[in-house]
Every structure is written in structure tokens, then in C-alpha cells.
Amino acid sequence: MTLEETAELASAIRAEVAKAVVGMDEPVDHLLIGLIAQGHVLLEGPPGTAKTFLAQCFARASGLDFGRIQFTPDLLPGDILGSNLFNFQTSSFTLTRGPIFCELLLADEINRTPPKTQAALLEAMQERKVTLDGEAHPLSPNFMVVATQNPIESQGVYPLPEAQLDRFAFKLLVPYPSAEEEAKIVARFGARSGAPKADDFGVAMVAGAEAIAAAQEAAKTVTLSDEIVGYTVALIRATRDHADIASGASPRAAVLLANAARARAALEGRDYVVPDDVKALATATLRHRLLLSPAAEIEGRKVEDLVAQLIEQTEAPR
Numbered sequence: 348m349t350l351e352e353t354a355e356l357a358s359a360i361r362a363e364v365a366k367a368v369v370g371m372d373e374p375v376d377h378l379l380i381g382l383i384a385q386g387h388v389l390l391e392g393p394p395g396t397a398k399t400f401l402a403q404c405f406a407r408a409s410g411l412d413f414g415r416i417q418f419t420p421d422l423l424p425g426d427i428l429g430s431n432l433f434n435f436q437t438s439s440f441t442l443t444r445g446p447i448f449c450e451l452l453l454a455d456e457i458n459r460t461p462p463k464t465q466a467a468l469l470e471a472m473q474e475r476k477v478t479l480d481g482e483a484h485p486l487s488p489n490f491m492v493v494a495t496q497n498p499i500e501s502q503g504v505y506p507l508p509e510a511q512l513d514r515f516a517f518k519l520l521v522p523y524p525s526a527e528e529e530a531k532i533v534a535r536f537g538a539r540s541g542a543p544k545a546d547d548f549g550v551a552m553v554a555g556a557e558a559i560a561a562a563q564e565a566a567k568t569v570t571l572s573d574e575i576v577g578y579t580v581a582l583i584r585a586t587r588d589h590a591d592i593a594s595g596a597s598p599r600a601a602v603l604l605a606n607a608a609r610a611r612a613a614l615e616g617r618d619y620v621v622p623d624d625v626k627a628l629a630t631a632t633l634r635h636r637l638l639l640s641p642a643a644e645i646e647g648r649k650v651e652d653l654v655a656q657l658i659e660q661t662e663a664p665r
Contacts, residue, residue: 386516414449574664
């Protein structure tokens with residue numbers, strides 16, 4: 348697949364998702380970039396802002412095998428991964444696969460389950476495999492986690508540990524829609540009963556596992572110059588020296604940001620990365636990785652403002 352064909356594929360997926368989802372252009376773009384860069388995405392927003400519906404429509408348009416886990420306080424790791432069950436007829440154990448064996452996994456309300464169950468995703472997100480009873484089981488090369496969480500609730504929730512947050516390429520904030528967008532939502536969904544489905548709005552499958560894999564390979568041909576590498580590293584390292592940041596971003600963040608920048612260029616049909624690619628994705632990449640200092644928290648500083656400050660202070664290549 349050429350880079351032009353990759354850009355056309357991305358446009359087709361955007362058009363299909365837009366048939367059902369209103370006003371989600373930025374999240375859809377980041378989901379596309381995450382998919383092509385083989386990264387995972389965390390969606391955070393209040394209830395009723397179509398986070399789950401967005402993931403369903405995106406999976407449908409992308410042609411990926413969709414799986415969903417509703418995270419609850421009593422969910423166990425085996426409910427996610429599956430288990431080996433003894434078959435009395437054959438006197439042997441048979442693997443019963445859990446919902447994680449899919450291509451796009453929706454981890455709904457991921458912060459409502461205890462850390463032990465959250466940790467069941469760590470190996471899958473990093474290595475795209477799961478280990479059951481000492482045996483490794485590979486997942487799809489296209490395996491992608493789209494997780495959602497509600498920032499409003501404070502009871503019955505378990506904040507994600509830093510080790511797991513660091514495995515998400517992006518954290519996207521899904522706000523309430525504008526008045527115009529909300530009017531479109533009411534007009535589109537107001538006469539319907541029950542939960543909306545992608546099929547109800549004619550969302551068609553315009554890609555598939557092979558097409559996505561080809562687009563991922565095409566993105567790897569995008570040139571990442573030494574100047575862009577240096578700029579990306581400088582930006583990440585600046586997060587570790589800022590007085591208002593208690594804990595900066597990891598080297599994994601630099602790698603994910605560089606890969607995402609290549610994917611963004613590929614989705615625009617370019618065979619080279621420019622500084623604007625890095626700048627455009629820096630906030631979503633760093634938002635969940637930076638811990639503010641106590642003084643910054645008392646002053647009400649925001650991570651997004653600090654990232655914008657770092658982008659302004661870090662010299663970009665010309």
C-alpha cells in the first residue's frame with residue numbers, strides 16, 4: 348500500500364464514522380494514528396459523551412474484530428484472559444479464550460476494577476500476547492486497546508497505575524459537545540429507542556486486518572530525520588527538568604511520540620515527518636504521563652499548559 352492509498356483509507360474510515368458519530372473529528376484522528384502506530388488509546392470523559400459508541404463505530408469502519416469488556420469491581424483476570432478448563436471426555440485441558448482475543452478491545456470504564464485485574468492487560472498491551480498456565484498465546488498483530496474512564500466518579504474506582512498509563516500512546520479528553528453538535532445528536536438519536544448501533548446508521552466496513560497491516564507497513568517507510576529525532580528527545584527530556592513537574596515522561600513516551608508522528612504523516616500522504624507532527628501529538632502523548640509537583644497542584648496549574656510551554660521553549664528544527 349502506498350502512502351497516498353493510506354491517506355485515502357484514513358479518509359474513508361473518517362467518513363464512515365461520521366455517519367453515526369457527531370463532532371468527534373479529533374478523537375477519530377487520534378484513534379487512526381494510534382491504530383497505524385500500533386498504540387493504545389485512553390478516552391476520558393463524562394457519561395453519555397459517546398465514548399463507547401465511538402469505539403464501536405471505529406471498529407466497524409476499520410473492519411477489525413471487536414471485543415468489549417465492561418470493567419466492574421468483581422471482575423477477575425480470568426474473565427479477561429480466559430482459562431484452561433479440564434475436559435473429562437478427553438482427559439485434557441482445553442483453552443477457553445477470553446474477550447481479549449480480538450483485534451480492537453474496548454475496555455469500558457477501566458478504572459472501575461481493582462489493580463490486580465487491570466494488570467491483566469499489561470502483557471497484552473506491551474507484547475501483544477497473554478500467558479496462561481505458563482503457555483504464551485499470541486494476540487493479533489493489530490491488537491489495540493481503546494479504554495474509557497469517567498473522571499467524575501470518585502467512589503468505587505481504582506486509578507490506573509503509572510506503569511499501565513505509560514502503555515497508552517494517547518489520553519484523549521472527550522468533552523461535552525457544543526450546542527450545535529448537541530442539537531444534531533438529539534435530531535439524529537432522539538427518535539430512536541435502545542442503545543444505538545453502528546449498523547443502524549449504515550456504517551460500512553471500508554478496511555480490514557490486511558489493509559490495516561499494509562497501512563502500518565507503509566507508515567514505517569516515512570522518513571524520521573535525525574533532526575526530528577533530536578527534537579522529540581529534547582521535548583521529552585525537558586519534561587524531566589521542569590520545576591512544576593515532579594515526574595517526567597519515560598523513553599517509551601519518546602518512542603511512541605515518534606511512531607505516532609510517522610503515522611500522522613502517513614495519514615496525510617507525506618513520506619517525511621515535520622515538527623508540527625510532533626507538536627500536534629505532544630499533548631495527547633504526555634497528558635497522562637506527567638505528574639505535577641505539589642506546588643503546581645496548589646497553584647492550579649494544568650498539564651496541558653505545561654506541555655504547551657515546553658513546546659514553545661524547545662527549539663524545533665527548521
